[in-house]
Amino acid sequence: MNDDISPVLKICVWVLLALVVAPLVVPVLMSVSDTPFITFPPQGFTTEWYGKVLTDAEAQGTFLFSLKLAGVVTLISLILGVPCAAGLVRYDLPGQGLILGLILSPLIVPLIVIGVALLQTFAMLGSRATFAQLVIGHTVVCLPYVIRTVSGSFVLVNRSLEDAASVMGASPLTVARRVVWPQVRPGICAGGIFAFIVSFDDYPISMWLADGRNFPVPLFLHSMIERSFDPSIAAMAALMIFFALLLVLMIEKAFGISLARLIS
């Protein structure tokens, strides 16, 4: 950290970090407790609960389902989001503000409301395709994240590099591949990983749209809490935290510096 940052600001940052991180530490600590029920502070140490969760067929099934769902949602969010972000940045379109506002609105409207609205819509249409419904619901909430990060990276693209490339004889397609892509790749990857995490962790939308065979991890976790109260729930929660952390570290590792530019 920089030395000219005022101490007040430093304290604020640390308090904020503590507030964000502390609740995450609790389930991790509880997950290693050597007791048949959840306690805090933990007593003893065991990795038994992790073993139980990881070998549980139901848990594995729901984990694989969430991976599949998040994967499909990420793909669709990128396919829709990247051209949309590029278009919004590059062209002066009529109603640009309105389009952006609509796309970003899921960040403002409570997710639970969006979930209900989608459920009612699908019911009215008589749809039974649960997986497709989940994909649509998740894509609606993931798209804003993709568009925000990707449009950020398009804003930073140096246009004169493109001019230089085309004067040197590069066709528009070559310019996109050789000049634009290397510049926007970090933003697109980050947007994709954000979308993946948001979909993987989503509860409020899935709650309305899931069924017995299409059952993502957060719902499974909730049902486990209702069924039992041993530390395997904490172990499951901790695994989700580690998984998300791993993804964030991957972004940081791959594009740390360029990302700092994007977000600041």
Next chain:
Amino acid sequence: MAPITNQSRGAEVRLTGLGRSYGDNRVVQSVDLTIKGGEILALLGPSGCGKTTTLRMIAGLIEPTEGDVIIDGRSVIGLPVHKRNLGMLFQDYALFPHLTVRENVAFGLEMRGVPKAEIAARADEALRKVRLAGFEARMPAQLSGGQRQRTALARAIVYQPRVLLLDEPFGALDRKLREEMQVELRALCAELGLTTIIVTHDQEEALILADRVAVMEGGRLRQVAPAQEIYHRPATQFVADFMGVTNLLPVTVTGGSAEGLALQAAGVICLSTVAPDLPKGTKATIAIRPESIVMQMGESMPQPNHVTGTVARTAFRGQALSVWLQHQGGEIVAAIPTGQLVEMPQIGTRWTASWPAARTLVVQG
């Protein structure tokens, strides 16, 4: 993509009635200009006069709203940028940050489908030409400003473009490096026989680099002439002012004779041997370069091209001393070469300024 064949060097560029408007704002209008094959032309003008717009219209990066761009006898309107086979140097150099110096230079050759082995050889050859041998493997971020500029230049010439376009290429360099690069660029263009169009707002740079200078003002061409001529014979007051003539006096023609054209300014009688024949009574402006003026101490008899006054202020500029002389009709500024300075003009003393009739320019407006 189909490889672009290397054309013969130095294409002729012809602009006919070229213009560009943004809404009602005519940023460039009615530009008629022919740049001969192998010629170096400077497009000179103040900020915002439309130089970059004109250059980018030639490159194809901006569509003209009127007129035509003809390269090698063929109109290139509608021909996409990447098929025009031009070279361009951008003000910020626009080097690809993720490619090495060699890869940057190789880019244009790659686009032309040149075989791999030949690419490396030609890229290195171009880097040698701009004296950058040994830097092939560096990334642009590891280069100094001058080295980046050379890389950009090598990248623009390596595939022997039909025309080389430069937009304020030396703006970011310090003075010494700039002068060095100007001389090198001039030599390089001559060696390669490239048709070159260079945009600048620096009159000195235009004179150093160009065979001909085109002065622009408010989106229009004001004068196009060889460097020497534009310096010694500016056609209009604007061009004169832009070319560093600071003494502009409104005059009335009083008559012509074998000796030259006689003119009357406030407090000064002038005689010009380089003026067009103007009828008596015509209003005009005379333009005298500060360097053309000779200063002598003391009063003088009334005679043409002589004016006596009081030294109002002086300014030391290293090579020359600028002296402002207040006379009864106004003020006139002289630049005395420091090497010829015998006596320092003291403020408040009486001096006489005089200048040759051959250096008394008469301009319009």
